[in-house]
Amino acid sequence: xxxxxxxxxxxxxxxxxxxxxxxxxxxxxxxxxxxxxxxxxxxxxxxxxxxxxxxxxxxxxxxxxxxxxxxxxxxxxxxxxxxxxxxxxxxxxxxxxxxxxxxx
Numbered sequence: 001x002x003x004x005x006x007x008x009x010x011x012x013x014x015x016x017x018x019x020x021x022x023x024x025x026x027x028x029x030x031x032x033x034x035x036x037x038x039x040x041x042x043x044x045x046x047x048x049x050x051x052x053x054x055x056x057x058x059x060x061x062x063x064x065x066x067x068x069x070x071x072x073x074x075x076x077x078x079x080x081x082x083x084x085x086x087x088x089x090x091x092x093x094x095x096x097x098x099x100x101x102x103x104x
Contacts, residue, residue: 044066
């Protein structure tokens with residue numbers, strides 16, 4: 001008997017949590033901040049694994065983005081989220097993003 005397959009974003013369509021979470025990065029030139037989604041960080045890490053020949057951050061933004069979060073932790077989050085989505089759907093439900101409650 002084989003191990004149960006773990007759904008991934010490519011096989012489990014729907015809410016991609018990594019698209020909605022981001023690292024806020026300060027711009028060294030102007031001091032303002034921009035956001036890099038965790039999905040972009042993970043894609044940058046994949047690009048580097050596939051053999052991006054650039055080794056200087058100024059030549060390749062993915063090289064900079066890849067260092068923004070721990071790859072192992074991101075992969076664990078991606079797998080856990082996909083598994084949760086799968087389990088909720090198996091129960092006949094969907095997950096959504098809800099607004100935080102209003103506070104004064």
